[in-house]
Amino acid sequence: xxxxxxxxxxxxxxxxxxxxxxxxxxxxxxxxxxxxxxxxxxxxxxxxxxxxxxxxxxxxxxxxxxxxxxxxxxxxxxxxxxxxxxxxxxxxxxxxxxxxxxxxxxxxxxxxxxxxxxxxxxxxxxxxxxxxxxxxxxxxxxxxxxxxxxxxxxxxxxxxxxxxxxxxxxxxxxxxxxxxxxxxxxxxxxxxxxxxxxxxxxxxxxxxxxxxxxxxxxxxxxxxxxxxxxxxxxxxxxxxxxxxxxxxxxxxxxxxxxxxxxxxxxxxxxxxxxxxxxxxxxxxxxxxxxxxxxxxxxxxxxxxxxxxxxxxxxxxxxxxxxxxxxxxxxxxxxxxxxxxxxxxxxxxxxxxxxxxxxxxxxxxxxxxxxxxxxxxxxxxxxxxxxxxxxxxxxxxxxxxxxxxxxxxxxxxxxxxxxxxxxxxxxxxxxxxxxxxxxxxxxxxxxxxxxxxxxxxxxxxxxxxxxxxxxxxxxxxxxxxxxxxxxxxxxxxxxxxxxxxxxxxxxxxxxxxxxxxxxxxxxxxxxxxxxxxxxxxxxxxxxxxxxxxxxxxxxxxxxxxxxxxxxxxxxxxxxxxxxxxxxxxxxxxxxxxxxxxxxxxxxxxxxxxxxxxxxxxxxxxxxxxxxxxxxxxxxxxxxxxxxxxxxxxxxxxxxxxxxxxxxxxxxxxxxxxxxxxxxxxxxxxxxxxxxxxxxxxxxxxxxxxxxxxxxxxxxxxxxxxxxxxxxxxxxxxxxxxxxxxxxxxxxxxxxxxxxx
Numbered sequence: 001x002x003x004x005x006x007x008x009x010x011x012x013x014x015x016x017x018x019x020x021x022x023x024x025x026x027x028x029x030x031x032x033x034x035x036x037x038x039x040x041x042x043x044x045x046x047x048x049x050x051x052x053x054x055x056x057x058x059x060x061x062x063x064x065x066x067x068x069x070x071x072x073x074x075x076x077x078x079x080x081x082x083x084x085x086x087x088x089x090x091x092x093x094x095x096x097x098x099x100x101x102x103x104x105x106x107x108x109x110x111x112x113x114x115x116x117x118x119x120x121x122x123x124x125x126x127x128x129x130x131x132x133x134x135x136x137x138x139x140x141x142x143x144x145x146x147x148x149x150x151x152x153x154x155x156x157x158x159x160x161x162x163x164x165x166x167x168x169x170x171x172x173x174x175x176x177x178x179x180x181x182x183x184x185x186x187x188x189x190x191x192x193x194x195x196x197x198x199x200x201x202x203x204x205x206x207x208x209x210x211x212x213x214x215x216x217x218x219x220x221x222x223x224x225x226x227x228x229x230x231x232x233x234x235x236x237x238x239x240x241x242x243x244x245x246x247x248x249x250x251x252x253x254x255x256x257x258x259x260x261x262x263x264x265x266x267x268x269x270x271x272x273x274x275x276x277x278x279x280x281x282x283x284x285x286x287x288x289x290x291x292x293x294x295x296x297x298x299x300x301x302x303x304x305x306x307x308x309x310x311x312x313x314x315x316x317x318x319x320x321x322x323x324x325x326x327x328x329x330x331x332x333x334x335x336x337x338x339x340x341x342x343x344x345x346x347x348x349x350x351x352x353x354x355x356x357x358x359x360x361x362x363x364x365x366x367x368x369x370x371x372x373x374x375x376x377x378x379x380x381x382x383x384x385x386x387x388x389x390x391x392x393x394x395x396x397x398x399x400x401x402x403x404x405x406x407x408x409x410x411x412x413x414x415x416x417x418x419x420x421x422x423x424x425x426x427x428x429x430x431x432x433x434x435x436x437x438x439x440x441x442x443x444x445x446x447x448x449x450x451x452x453x454x455x456x457x458x459x460x461x462x463x464x465x466x467x468x469x470x471x472x473x474x475x476x477x478x479x480x481x482x483x484x485x486x487x488x489x490x491x492x493x494x495x496x497x498x499x500x501x502x503x504x505x506x507x508x509x510x511x512x513x514x515x516x517x518x519x520x521x522x523x524x525x526x527x528x529x530x531x532x533x534x535x536x537x538x539x540x541x542x543x544x545x546x547x548x549x550x551x552x553x554x555x556x557x558x559x560x561x562x563x564x565x566x567x568x569x570x571x572x573x574x575x576x577x578x579x580x581x582x583x584x585x586x587x588x589x590x591x592x593x594x595x596x597x598x599x600x601x602x603x604x605x606x607x608x609x610x611x612x613x614x615x616x617x618x619x620x621x622x623x624x625x626x627x628x629x630x631x632x633x634x635x636x637x638x639x640x641x642x643x644x645x646x647x648x649x650x651x652x653x654x655x656x657x658x659x660x661x662x663x664x665x666x667x668x669x670x671x672x673x674x675x676x677x678x679x680x681x682x683x684x685x686x687x688x689x690x691x692x693x694x695x696x697x698x699x700x701x702x703x704x705x706x707x708x709x710x711x712x713x714x715x716x717x718x719x720x721x722x723x724x725x726x727x728x729x730x731x732x733x734x735x736x737x738x739x740x741x742x743x744x745x746x747x748x749x750x751x752x753x754x755x
């Protein structure tokens with residue numbers, strides 16, 4: 001058997017060296033091709049194979065040889081020896097065995113089949129071929145013959161495994177039953193709900209349902225309501241609906257809460273014997289003013305030899321949350337806290353996140369710490385990782401810390417100013433070594449007591465934020481280096497585990513070359529340059545120069561967004577690849593175990609390798625956990641964006657008809673996306689509303705072009721718009737160009753005056 005990626009194709013044994021006519025650079029005659037191809041299809045009876053899989057049986061082949069093999073397969077199909085189910089794919093065994101397995105995809109209302117075989121491309125499906133499949137189901141498909149006996153169409157023949165999914169929407173009630181309707185395009189039919197499965201929901205409520213079955217003889221699937229979220233339009237209902245839409249929890253199981261309440265808060269003498277005591281060292285937290293979970297603190301003292309000792313102290317969640325416990329199981333399932341506009345959905349129960357583990361002032365707390373010795377130039381002289389007990393003397397908000405940095409006065413000003421100076425030196429050195437300076441402003445809403453947005457604030461990174469950021473980055477990098485580079489003597493303690501043990505890394509891969517070239521071509525139209533060659537550090541420096549050059553320019557937000565989109569997504573893995581965006585060869589997440597499960601995993605692994613000296617954990621199992629954490633992180637980020645979009649639309653409802661200035665941030669056949677300068681809300685100017693011409697999207701040059709007038713709309717252009725519609729249900733804003741409305745008003749014929 002030969003395995004390639006995740007597929008297995010049985011291939012005949014290759015002839016001994018000197019006996020085979022195949023191989024790169026050698027002629028393959030038709031007789032040999034037919035002989036080997038027949039053996040491949042014979043040993044893979046009933047399987048659809050593409051010509052590349054047949055080529056694999058010949059060893060390494062060049063393009064000329066591949067063409068010869070493909071042509072021979074076509075000839076075999078013409079003689080009826082095998083059948084070509086579609087261009088490039090062949091089968092031996094007939095219609096009953098022409099079967100593939102994979103996943104049904106219905107995102108956006110476009111049905112397709114995603115084969116399990118990674119060598120095969122996704123295949124479109126017609127609506128009549130879907131049977132009772134639902135988005136995400138594992139299915140089997142067969143090729144269906146047309147009247148001429150050719151395989152021309154795929155048909156779903158079996159539902160192999162139903163995807164456990166829930167949907168958010170509302171009910172249309174009738175006597176004795178109801179139908180569930182939703183804006184979710186993954187669901188292609190309304191769902192029939194028996195009256196006794198509605199949980200008493202009304203047509204004004206938002207509900208969460210699950211599919212219970214779909215009889216092939218029925219037009220609609222059947223389902224049941226599993227939760228009534230509340231009345232549509234209510235703030236809590238809508239926030240819970242966003243969470244439920246992405247399969248994220250919006251409440252905590254009572255049994256988990258009870259388990260958390262049973263945990264002891266005592267600081268015991270027995271435990272203190274295994275920890276370094278930092279309770280006498282100046283320690284403080286710096287967080288947002290509304291924060292409740294303080295998971296990191298900084299300690300500071302000047303040493304007699306002129307060095308500075310900076311401790312990065314992280315809540316020791318691993319002391320309280322034991323592997324396999326009910327709290328741990330729930331935390332793993334969630335994998336992350338979720339931050340919506342008006343609330344936090346914590347990974348851990350409130351007793352842990354806000355009390356036991358929160359590094360609150362004037363309370364003794366267990367911590368996992370990185371303690372650094374730095375010189376005047378912020379050069380790292382030594383680092384050690386230790387379990388500690390700390391006592392924070394002061395809780396600063398970012399605003400308070402920033403005031404000390406600006407004025408030089410305030411509580412513990414000398415320590416704050418020293419930490420600020422060291423952080424800025426670390427920051428400058430980081431960017432000098434290739435870290436990329438992405439700094440997009442964040443949107444924050446001021447809400448009234450009912451949760452309605454009354455103001456929008458644009459939050460920007462200030463030196464107080466950078467102070468915390470730089471020391472957290474230093475701690476994360478140091479922890480990763482301790483495991484990835486066990487020979488380092490400037491980081492203690494040493495690893496006693498043989499080899500390089502499996503570990504959780506936070507990686508960010510280099511950008512795709514094609515995307516980078518596209519970005520370089522595009523920014524060139526604005527008069528900027530971007531290197532695409534010369535190594536990672538040179539490209540990063542060029543990208544930083546671009547971000548500096550566009551600062552304050554009209555195209556800044558749009559080009560920054562495009563640059564971010566050209567980057568790969570950061571993720572968790574056991575592979576030691578490094579972090580391109582930060583310019584670090586080793587990096588992990590260590591500093592937020594209250595809100596991120598991978599950080600808790602890192603704490604446990606540190607204890608296992610540095611303190612207990614146990615052998616490495618199983619890498620494959622750890623990788624599965626990393627994949628789960630990455631997936632949940634992505635879901636949480638999507639839910640956060642959805643909540644921001646909802647509040648943006650809600651904020652703009654009272655502003656219908658008002659004029660705003662904006663920048664074009666996106667273009668498509670269906671219209672122009674505009675981001676408002678004042679509040680960063682984004683909406684669409686539909687192409688159908690551009691009445692002066694018929695506009696065509698020029699994808700190469702990122703612009704809409706009028707077919708008759710030649711007028712263009714390009715990315716980065718400034719426009720004046722009027723808010724035309726605000727659809728809360730779809731989280732969608734529609735804009736109209738102000739000039740269009742003015743033109744229409746000026747052409748309205750006024751009635752003649754009567755005297």
